Amino acid sequence: xxTALIGVGLIGLVAVIVLLLNPPxxxxxxxxxxxxxxxxxxxxxxLAVGLLEAGTADNLVVSHQGxxxxxxxxxxxxxxEAVPERIDIWCMQPRPSTTTGEAQTFEELSQEQGWQTAVxxxxxxxxxxxxxxxEQCTSVEPTVASLESMNWRQAPYLVSRELGGYVKHFFTQPxxx
Numbered sequence: 321x322x323t324a325l326i327g328v329g330l331i332g333l334v335a336v337i338v339l340l341l342n343p344p345x346x347x348x349x350x351x352x353x354x355x356x357x358x359x360x361x362x363x364x365x366x367l368a369v370g371l372l373e374a375g376t377a378d379n380l381v382v383s384h385q386g387x388x389x390x391x392x393x394x395x396x397x398x399x400x401e402a403v404p405e406r407i408d409i410w411c412m413q414p415r416p417s418t419t420t421g422e423a424q425t426f427e428e429l430s431q432e433q434g435w436q437t438a439v440x441x442x443x444x445x446x447x448x449x450x451x452x453x454x455e456q457c458t459s460v461e462p463t464v465a466s467l468e469s470m471n472w473r474q475a476p477y478l479v480s481r482e483l484g485g486y487v488k489h490f491f492t493q494p495x496x497x
Contacts, residue, residue: 337479341470343447347371348463352435353379355426357419357442357450358394363467365393368441371465372404376439380409381429383422419449419485420494423457430460437461444470445478449485457495 384394
């Protein structure tokens with residue numbers, strides 16, 4: 321019996337890891353805004369600009385957590401570098417600087433601007449938790465676009481970070497109530 325429970329637990333863990341590392345790749349045709357989730361200079365900023373250049377949205381929100389040395393790509397976008405001309409850009413420093421804080425800070429901005437749909441851009445392991453936070457903490461209809469590539473050497477760290485984030489989210493229920 322114990323062996324069966326351990327086996328089921330291991331199969332479940334492997335399934336969760338595979339799911340986190342291989343989210344669906346959606347590229348919406350249109351939205352009110354593209355929002356880049358802070359965290360890394362891993363290509364998410366380039367993906368967001370590509371979506372804007374493809375005509376997905378006319379608005380860009382960059383969540384960043386620092387200056388040019390900590391977040392050079394986000395900082396450059398906030399200065400208007402490499403942003404298509406017709407794009408309006410907002411930069412936000414979420415409080416707290418967590419995925420939930422980003423969703424909550426974004427909700428305030430989306431209410432001010434009247435946005436109803438958003439594409440949140442992040443990495444693959446973060447895909448589902450971003451969706452969870454934007455569905456629970458905002459009034460926009462979210463789509464998550466995640467990077468197709470990833471640094472596989474960082475996968476154990478990223479998966480453990482996501483699992484911890486889920487545990488925290490489900491215990492604290494930050495956007496319910």
